[in-house]
Amino acid sequence: MRNNRISSVTLLKATILSLWLTMKNLFRRPVTVQYPATRRPIPERWRGGTFALTTDKETGEENCIGCKLCERICPSNVITVEMEKHSGRGWAKSFILDLQACIQCELCVQVCPTDAIVMVYGMETPVTRREDLILNKEKLMANEKLYPAAWARGLKLQQLHEPERGTEEKRGVVGK
Numbered sequence: 001m002r003n004n005r006i007s008s009v010t011l012l013k014a015t016i017l018s019l020w021l022t023m024k025n026l027f028r029r030p031v032t033v034q035y036p037a038t039r040r041p042i043p044e045r046w047r048g049g050t051f052a053l054t055t056d057k058e059t060g061e062e063n064c065i066g067c068k069l070c071e072r073i074c075p076s077n078v079i080t081v082e083m084e085k086h087s088g089r090g091w092a093k094s095f096i097l098d099l100q101a102c103i104q105c106e107l108c109v110q111v112c113p114t115d116a117i118v119m120v121y122g123m124e125t126p127v128t129r130r131e132d133l134i135l136n137k138e139k140l141m142a143n144e145k146l147y148p149a150a151w152a153r154g155l156k157l158q159q160l161h162e163p164e165r166g167t168e169e170k171r172g173v174v175g176k
């Protein structure tokens with residue numbers, strides 16, 4: 001009998017709490033937006049979705065020297081670069097990046113010595129066919145014109161990862 005009374009009180013409390021929560025949320029401003037009519041701003045440091053191969057803004061030359069560093073570091077083995085040499089430098093004869101197994105780790109961007117491969121600043125890069133996820137050199141170069149590049153470039157990221165130089169006192173080594 002006592003147990004029945006306790007469970008009735010608990011049930012009543014839970015019901016009142018649920019009703020109160022419902023009423024509270026009924027008058028709250030909605031947090032959802034009517035996409036695509038309304039779009040939330042993308043965070044400044046966002047990068048992802050797809051990739052682009054860049055060209056030198058002044059000369060128009062391809063920045064990729066075909067060094068294969070991105071291919072070697074890619075943990076998913078989704079990059080294949082074929083190198084050729086002419087005009088005193090290396091070039092990517094072909095470049096394949098298979099987005100199907102890309103984990104968006106950005107390692108390929110981080111190791112690039114010429115800022116040639118970049119992630120883009122945009123979320124809306126959908127495709128409807130599997131083959132569209134296999135990016136060849138032409139698609140990657142076209143992406144440079146289609147999407148703005150993200151702020152993170154290889155040389156900038158490498159600079160950020162460099163240990164702070166200076167005296168031992170400055171680095172806080174002395175006295176430890």
Ligand code: SF4
Binds near residue numbers: 074103105106107
């Ligand atoms: S982001 Fe990572 S997984 Fe994707 S291509 Fe680059 S290195 Fe490979």
Ligand code: SF4
Binds near residue numbers: 092108112114117
């Ligand atoms: S994208 Fe960068 S790391 Fe990859 S092959 Fe070209 S120059 Fe080398």
